[in-house]
Amino acid sequence: MIKIENLEKVYKTEEVETTALNGINLHVKEGEFVSIMGPSGCGKSTLLNVMGLLDKPESGSYKFIDTELLTLNDRERSNFRKRNMGFVFQNFNLIDELTVFENIELPLIYNRIPASERKTLVNEIIERMNIVNRSGHFPQQLSGGQQQRVAVARALVTKPKLVLADEPTGNLDSSHGNEVMELLCELNETGTTIVMVTHSSHDASFSNRIINLKDGHVVSEKINKSRNEELI
């Protein structure tokens, strides 16, 4: 589904130029669960942001199914993103002024889904995420794990083809972290493609394939046999 070739990304600041991505090649099949690992500063988040069309690389090619995404203009990128992708961040990034329900509803509003349909979709996902009795709460009133479940719910509510998660468990203790990982697996089982950045090999063990980055390029790739067998 995703074909990334020779991706390069350079950050220029006043003093230094950092090559965050240095000729990345990466293919992701539909329905796959891919983990990206690597030392701090090796370009994981940058890669994820480029994949999520939040950042523009200097050169290379990024094909999604058969569409080349890097030549799109801002509006087309924004439209493509809201129809096809969902995000989960390490720091949840919920809007403090909106309730759980409203936070989850937001991407539907931007996708111009009619209000009545929005309500069913949101309620459906809230039930699935086991946060029904929290739907009127504000983010500050929730624990970290609950907040991350809301963030996952928000990423899923539009039924995206691709979910991008940047250290989704980074701010959570292990039991809450596992809850989130199980959610992602369930999701993957229903056919959603997932690309996740993580530092934890425990988390990575939930995925089909682990990609190792270093200094902006892929150094190794490992198929997670146990998981793939499970899948079969």
Added chain:
Amino acid sequence: MFKLNLKIAWRNLWKNKGYTFINILGLSIGMASCILIFIFIRYQMSFDEGFKNEDRIYRLTTNWTSADGFAESQGVPKPTPAAFRNDFKNQVEKVGSIRQDGGVIKVKDDAGKERIKVQEDVFYAEPEFFQIMNFEWLEGNPNQSLTQPNTVVLSQEMANKLFGDWNKAVGKTINYQNRDNFTVSGILKDIPDNSSFPLNIVVSYQTFKNYKNENFNSWGNTSSNDECYFLLKPSVSIDEIRSILPKFSEKYFQKDNSGKEEISAQALTDVHYNENLGNFANRTMPKKELYGLAIIGAFLLLTACINFINLATAQAVSRSKEVGVRKVMGSLRKQLVFQFLTETLTISVLALLIACVLTEIALPGMRSLFQDNISFSIISHPIILVFIVVLVIVVSFLAGFYPAMVMSGFSPALAIKNKISANAGGLGLRKVLVVVQFSITVILIIGTLVVLKQMNYMREKPLGFNPSAIAMVSVRNDSLSLLKYQILQERVSKIPGVLSTSFCRNPPSSSNNNESNFRYNGTEKANFQVNTKVADENYFKTFGLTFAAGRGFSKSDTIREIVVNETALKKLNVVNFNDALGKKIRIWDKEGTLVGVVKDFNNLSLHEPISPVLITTVKENYRNLAVKMDSKQILAVMPKIEKIWNDTFPENFYSASFVDDDISQYYETERVMGVLFKVFAGVIIFISFIGLFGLISFVATQRTKEVAIRKVLGASTIELVRMLNGSFLIMVFIANLVAWPLAYLFISKWLSTFTYRIEISIWPFALAMIISMVITLITVSIRSFKAANANTIDALKYE
């Protein structure tokens, strides 16, 4: 501690340069406006001050109550002072008359050659006047200098002008109106600008009494030139005088069915402020206008302070950590409040310095607008310094106290964890303040639009005659001059570019008016008075007056034929104007035949309705030659008229004015008001909108993360801009709704002072809304567009 606070204050201001700049700019403009308004008000309130016994000095005035309403004059009938002096012996210490006159003053040199010829105001005053009002004398004194006939007292400046050096003036002679010679018997110290008594040449009242044609026994004639002042005895209250005055009036005035005439007393302290009664300086400043200005000043300052409060409370969140740390270290709330007030004070003082510069820059404009000699001198008016200090303190407290309370009130536990939310700084209050601020702005916008529209209406309203390109050239009416009228008129008529000329007392619309009783068709005296105009037969053609019935009168030097206006006949209940033609009218003890009815024209300012008017011929009462010119040739014609005039009346002083200038002079107050409105509306719009810009900048920064999240979730730039703008547009919209009824009250009250006025329509309101909404939209969009376009991911990286 204080030094440290100041250091922190300074660093904080520097860190938030943008907000500091907006705050200082807004505050300094607001303060400058306040200082300007203050020095203007101070100047106006300083009129006629500093006389010994000033609270016991009063002026006698005359008023008439009749079916037509109430009228007042600053003057009294000539026998009044003597009668008052006699009847109020027990209550009043001194009574003094003073009369205003004016004419040509000539001074000859030692060889007897005419050296100076000027037109000047001349006053006749009794010595008592100067005993009541202790003007400073450089030479002579009231008792010696003004008791003899034909003596004159000059001001220092006038003496310098006429004789080169005031020290050498006493004993010399000046000539007045080619008629009298006066000997200089005293020198007055120059009278300051802020005085209702522009006394430069004062002749002894005895001189005036000796004129043969002046009648000192007639109670039936009141001239605004004859003023009379008195000094109350220390133990007597003015109420006592006021309670006896009706009886006094009854005793002397002739009773008559057209109305009641009375003498009343006005305090010296009211002379400068009462616009219904004038004064010699012809400058009155109604107190309500001063209050109006003070209110506008307060509004301006309030608007600037609101900016300050809004930006400070919005910024409060970013300082919560500092507050928390300080509290943990043991700082008391009081100390924190004090610290934040120090910051406000620093800003206020900076703003003040800039305000002083702005004031100096704006002062010349202000001087020419009010035609007054206002100065911004702290040394000669220490009260200004006091005002400035008070202003800074008030502003610091008004603007600083609330934010200081908010910030110092943060709970240290939350503050240290940076958990204070953006709403902690009183989001609700901020919204209310923005609404207040914009209500004020919108009221001023609406007010400005209406004032300008009414001014335009007055400029363009057809008056019923054509005042353009007509010069009023003044002529004397002594017997010698009268003989030369015909030759003057003939010669002026021959100048190319002169279309028509007419001798007359006044143009159709004038602020000099004469009212008189009359009898129509042999009946009883009419129950109303007519506004009389005397003019020759060319008057109608020269001023473009048109007839509803009949014709203009034919040539005559005395009353023979008469023309009235439509209003006069309507008031006499004549339905068909033609019926009235040929009827006799008796006025000034003479009889004439009504030969024409002119269509109504505005004979007074548009504040007043049209009066009944009577026009007839009385040669010795003409004072002007009206010259209608081709408007393109005015510049060429005027010098020729002057030359002919000077040839004809070499002894006299040429003076001329244009009718349309005189008419626009009626609306001087409104013009000044229009300018003020424009300027202050501009200033307030500016202050409000930079405040708005500051606020949206702040909000945009505060909501960066939210904007980024929404963008990730698929919001387009337009959607984000709309989201950021929304609340501001709603606030300004609400401000419009609040402003409308208030503005309506204000403008309908103001417009009601005009008899001829524009209808209040929805347009100024709608326009004010469009203006305010569009400017708001532009102001906030500039900033929110930037915010919505900013790079998203950085904002999402860190908590």
